[in-house]
Amino acid sequence: MRMVAVLAVAALLGVSACGSGDDDTPPPSTVEVFTWWVEGGEKAGLDALVRQFTADCPGQRFENGAVAGGAGVNAKRELTQRMARHDPPDTFQAHAGAELIDYIDAGQIEDLTAYYDSWGLRGVLPADLVADLTVRGKIYSVPANIHRANVVWTNPAVLARAGITVPPKDLTAFIADLAKLKAAGVEAPLALGRDWTQLMLLEAVLISDLGPTGFSGLFTGDTDWRGALVAKAITHFTALLSYGNLDRDALDWPQAERLLIDGKAGYQLMGDWAAADLAAKGFPGYGWFTFPGNGKAFQWSADSFTLSTGAANVTGTECWLKTVGSATGQQVFNAAKGSIPARTDVPSTGFSPYQQSAMADWKSGIPVPSCAHGSACPQAWQTAVNAALTSYSSGKDGKILQSDLAQAADLFVRP
Ligand code: BGC
Numbered sequence: 001m002r003m004v005a006v007l008a009v010a011a012l013l014g015v016s017a018c019g020s021g022d023d024d025t026p027p028p029s030t031v032e033v034f035t036w037w038v039e040g041g042e043k044a045g046l047d048a049l050v051r052q053f054t055a056d057c058p059g060q061r062f063e064n065g066a067v068a069g070g071a072g073v074n075a076k077r078e079l080t081q082r083m084a085r086h087d088p089p090d091t092f093q094a095h096a097g098a099e100l101i102d103y104i105d106a107g108q109i110e111d112l113t114a115y116y117d118s119w120g121l122r123g124v125l126p127a128d129l130v131a132d133l134t135v136r137g138k139i140y141s142v143p144a145n146i147h148r149a150n151v152v153w154t155n156p157a158v159l160a161r162a163g164i165t166v167p168p169k170d171l172t173a174f175i176a177d178l179a180k181l182k183a184a185g186v187e188a189p190l191a192l193g194r195d196w197t198q199l200m201l202l203e204a205v206l207i208s209d210l211g212p213t214g215f216s217g218l219f220t221g222d223t224d225w226r227g228a229l230v231a232k233a234i235t236h237f238t239a240l241l242s243y244g245n246l247d248r249d250a251l252d253w254p255q256a257e258r259l260l261i262d263g264k265a266g267y268q269l270m271g272d273w274a275a276a277d278l279a280a281k282g283f284p285g286y287g288w289f290t291f292p293g294n295g296k297a298f299q300w301s302a303d304s305f306t307l308s309t310g311a312a313n314v315t316g317t318e319c320w321l322k323t324v325g326s327a328t329g330q331q332v333f334n335a336a337k338g339s340i341p342a343r344t345d346v347p348s349t350g351f352s353p354y355q356q357s358a359m360a361d362w363k364s365g366i367p368v369p370s371c372a373h374g375s376a377c378p379q380a381w382q383t384a385v386n387a388a389l390t391s392y393s394s395g396k397d398g399k400i401l402q403s404d405l406a407q408a409a410d411l412f413v414r415p
Contacts, residue, residue, distance in 0.1 A: 031316040033305075034065035034089035036075040040254060041276025045337025049144070052329050057319035065089045070253040071196045071372060076379060083108055088308035090317040095374025096143050096302035097132050098219075102378050104135050109306040111138045112321065121325050124343045128367065129302065132375070141304035142325040145339035148358055149271045149370045150204045150299040153257075153278065154287035158186060158266040167289035171208050171236055174292040178243040181266045191265035192244035193256035195386040198393060199372040201269050202237050208293030209233040212366045215297070219369065219376040221413040225406035234398045241393075249393050260286075271301070271373065275354045276338030288354055290361075298365030301373035302342055381412035 031053075037046040050062045067075040072093070082088055088108065094100050103109045116122050116139050122130060125143065133139050152167075159165070159177075162184035168174040181189035192198065207215045210229050217223030224230070245251070245259060257274060259265040261283045268274065269291060278286045290297075305324050307317050323329040330341035335350050340359050348356050369376035371385060388404035 027315060028313040029059055029316060030061045030063045031091065031313050031320050032063040032065045032089040033320060034067070034075065034079060034092035035303075036067055036069055036072040036093065038066045038068045041273055041278075041280045041336065041338050044276060044280050045333050045339075048336040049323065049329060049333040052326075052332050053320055053323045056323045056326070056329075057316065060313075060316040060319055062320075065092075070193070073196060086310060088310055090311040090313050091305045091307060091320055093303050094141060094306055096129065096141065096304045097369055097375030098378045098381075099374030100133070100141055100304070100306075101135060102380075103306065104140050108309050109140050110309055110311075111140060112142060112307060113137075113139045115142070115318070115321065115325075119322055119325055124327075124345050126342070126344060129342060132302075133304065141306045142321045143302040143304040143342040144324045144330065145303055145334050145337060146342050146362060147271050147273060147301050147303070147339045147373065148298055148361070149200055149301060149373060150207060150291040150294050150297060151270065151272055151274070151288050152291055153260060153268045153270055153274050154289075155260050155263055155266055156285065156287045158263050159287070162186065162266070164266070168292045170293045171205070175236075175239055175243075178240070178267070182243060186264070186266055188243070188245035188259060188264060189266045190240060190243045191256040191259040191268040192241065192248035193251040193253045194249050195390045195393075196372045196382075197253050197256065197270070198241075198248070198389045199382075199385055200271070200370075201240060202233070202389065203299065203371060204269055204291040204294060205233045205237045205240065206230070207297050207299065207368060208291065209236065212295070212297040212368045216368050216376075218409065219371065219413070221409075225409045226402065230402055230405070231398070234402055238396070238398060249390065257281075272338045272354065272358060274338065275352060276336060279352070296361075296365045297368045298361050299368050299370050300362075301370045301375045303339075378412060381408055384408035384411070 035046060037043055053062055067078045069075060079092055094103060129143060133141060133143065162180045164177050164180060168177050178189045209232050210223060214223050214229065218225060253270055254277065257268055257277060260268045261281060305321055307321065311317050327343055327346050330343050331346050334341050340355055340362060348359050371377040371382055385405060385408055388401055388408065392401040
């Protein structure tokens with residue numbers, strides 16, 4: 001977009017846009033930041049980060065390149081097109097872990113290892129996270145946060161009307177509570193959305209049925225997608241779907257969340273960006289619990305920011321990344337975004353009760369990655385799984401779903 005605009009202006013002025021050699025040309029002072037944060041808690045988080053960037057980086061201006069769509073489904077497509085026409089934003093949001101490897105292998109992002117050293121990031125980020133961010137000895141992004149995916153959000157008033165006052169202890173108890181809500185007249189007890197949100201639900205069930213180690217092994221080749229426990233999880237998943245809204249495939253996560261806010265559903269499984277979003281949308285009285293049967297598993301993902309190869313404004317982007325990685329940047333951003341700081345030295349004061357509980361769980365929990373949010377699998381694998389779930393959602397053949405999932409793993413698993 002921006003390159004097209006620059007070219008148009010250059011043409012009007014009658015100058016060459018590429019390397020005029022004019023030393024008097026001032027360096028660009030706009031940093032285009034590409035995310036998928038456009039409304040509710042996501043926008044509130046971005047706005048807080050931008051305010052900090054403006055204070056930290058005098059002379060630099062934020063340019064919003066956001067593309068709407070939960071989990072970045074549309075943004076990632078748009079980014080691919082921009083990369084293909086050599087028009088990258090200066091920096092873009094990408095999940096730490098497997099998802100980043102695509103950009104690294106394609107030579108689309110720069111090595112930021114030297115910044116880690118000069119900004120002292122290694123000592124203040126968890127060693128495991130730094131290891132997840134390191135590819136062939138180099139680090140290519142700065143994490144802004146840690147999100148948790150395996151959380152169930154509740155509308156306590158709806159649950160109370162059906163006599164439900166405590167969180168279910170396992171999947172069987174959860175299904176029994178869903179049945180109680182249905183019997184109490186709640187048409188869609190479990191709010192559901194499109195493909196990737198269904199993948200989140202399936203992943204949560206897989207964690208319960210396979211345990212954290214068995215689940216993580218699905219993405220390393222150590223656990224068999226064709227095994228009996230995956231079949232069992234698909235049966236549980238199918239039971240859960242039967243308590244959801246029928247228009248699930250047409251809804252993004254905020255629309256499914258609306259069913260919860262409006263009392264049309266009692267539960268929604270969603271990442272903790274929902275904590276910020278529920279508050280931003282005037283529903284601070286939500287309840288939450290870890291997905292039943294997940295025990296101490298903390299399914300994490302981390303939004304991180306990159307420096308695009310060919311970025312127009314390297315100096316400004318460096319300053320953006322420094323703010324993203326700073327203690328103050330992480331404090332203000334995460335307080336508004338629902339996630340917790342990736343840095344370990346940010347005080348917990350000023351964070352919501354949910355976030356304080358997530359901070360404690362992150363310290364004591366068992367980390368497991370997420371395929372829906374890029375820490376476990378690269379984008380092509382995620383796309384294949386989402387497609388399998390979309391066809392399952394209309395066709396409902398568990399055997400075909402399991403075989404589609406296994407075939408996807410055969411293609412993408414990195415030995
Ligand atoms: C991102 C979050 C975002 C969520 C919903 C996740 O993949 O990590 O930052 O809020 O998608 O859009």
